[in-house]
Amino acid sequence: MKSSWCLQLSIFALGLTTLTACPHPDEVCNPEQDNCGGPISEPPTPPLTEDEAKFELGEIHQALAEAAKDGLSPEECAAFGADYQALFERDPSLLAARFNVGALLERCGQVEEAEAVYLELAKRGDARALNNLGTLAWDRGQRERAFDLFRQAVDADRTHAVEARNNLAMALRERYVDKLERADFDLARHELENVLAVDTSNRVAYENLARLYYDRGRLEDPSFLILAGLVVTQGLKVLEAKGEKSADLHNLRGLLWMQDENPVYALRAFQRALDIDSEHVDANRNVALIAIRFRDYDTAEQVLVRVIDDPDASKDPEVWNALGVARRGLRKYGEAEDAYRQALDVDKGDPRPWYNLGILAQEHRISTIEDDPEGKKLISVYEESKGYYETFIHGASNKPKLASAVGDAKDRIIIIDDTIETIEKMRALEDEVRRIEQEERRRREARRKELLEKERQAQSGGQPGAATEGEAS
Structure with missing residues (x-):
C-alpha cells in the first residue's frame, strides 16, 4: 500500500520542477511538527524567472x-x-x-x-488569445464579432498588442471603405500611428497605413494618394534597412501608378511584388487586369489560375470577373460563363457579373450558333442576354459608380429589341417569300400539266391540240 501511495504522489506531482524522494516506509513524524499525521506533500515550486x-x-x-x-x-x-x-x-x-x-x-x-x-x-484577459479568436471569426465572415474581439485584445494590453492593433485597424479600414464614415478612418489611422510609435519598423502597420490612405484617396480625397505614396516610400526604405521586403507595398505602388494612368510603371511594380511573393493575390489580379487591357488574355488567365485556389482569391469577385473576361477573350465561352457565375456565388450583391454575362451572350456566344435557318436559336440567346442586362440594371440602379454601365445596358436592350424585331420581320418576310414561291411552283406545275394534256390531245388529232399549239406560239 505504501508503494502504491508513492506512485500516486509521483503522478500527482508530474510536471513540477523537482520531485523529492519517496519517504522511507518506516519514517515517522516528529510529534513536535504541526502537521504530524497529515499527508506528506511537495514544497511549492517557485515560478520561473523571466530569463528562465x-x-x-x-x-x-x-x-x-x-x-x-x-x-x-x-x-x-x-x-x-x-x-x-x-x-x-x-x-x-x-x-x-x-x-x-x-x-x-x-x-x-x-x-x-x-x-x-x-x-x-x-x-x-490574454490579448494574444483574444486577437487569434478575432482572426478565426474574421475568416468565418463574422465581421462584427471579429471587430469586438480585436478591440478587446487592444484594451487587454494597450502597450504590446501590436498584432491586435493592426487587425483592428484593418477591420476599421474595411468598414470605412464600405460606409465612408470618417470616424472609422480616424480610428484606423490612430491605431496604426500607435503601432508605429511602439515599433517604428512594423511592416504590417506601414502596409495598412498606406492602404488606408490609398482607399481614402481613391474614394473621397485624391490628395491622400500623395500621402499613400509617401508612406510606401518610407516603409520600403525602413524595411530595406532591416533587410526585409514587402509585396504589399510594391503592389500599392503599382495601384498608385494606375491612378496616374501609367500602366507600364504599374506593371513593373506589380511584377516586383510577385518577385517577393509569387502567390500575392492582389498583385496577380492587377497584372491580369493590365494584361486584359492590352488584350494579352493568355497571360491574364495564367496569373489568375495561379492564385484562384487561395482562400482569399476564391472569395474575391474581382478575381472571378477578371478570369471570365480573360477566358472570354480566349473564346473559352463556357469557362468564361462559369467564372462569371462563380463571381455571383461569391458576392450575390455585386451585379457586375450579370452585365458580363450579357456581353458574353450578345457579342460572343451568338457567333457560335449554327443550323438556325429560322433564327429561333438567335432570338433565344438575345432574349437571354436581355434578361442578364435587366437583372444588372435592377441591382446596379442605386450604385453611382455603375451608372455608365447601366446606361450602356439600357442601350443594349434597345438594340436587342430592335434586332429581335428585325429578325422576326425578316422571318415573316421569308415566310411570305416561301409562300409566294410555293404558290408560284404550284401554279407552274398546274400550267405544265395543262400544257402536257393539251399536247397529248393534239398528238391524238383532237382540235384542242391545235389550239394549244396556237396558244404556245
Missing part, C-alpha cells in the same frame, strides 16, 4: 522551427504541443506556453481544439 521562461520557450521554439522546415507531422505537432503544455503546467503563470499550445493546434489544423484554448485564455 525565455530560455525554456526559446528551446522549444528553436526545435519547432527546425522541425517545421519540411512540414510538421501529426506526431511532431503532438510532441511540441506536449512540450509547451508541460512548461505551462510547470509554471501556470506562463500563459505564453499555454497560448503556444493553441497556436500550434491551429497551425496543425486542429482549429476547434485551438479555439478552446484561446477561449480559456481569453477569460484571463
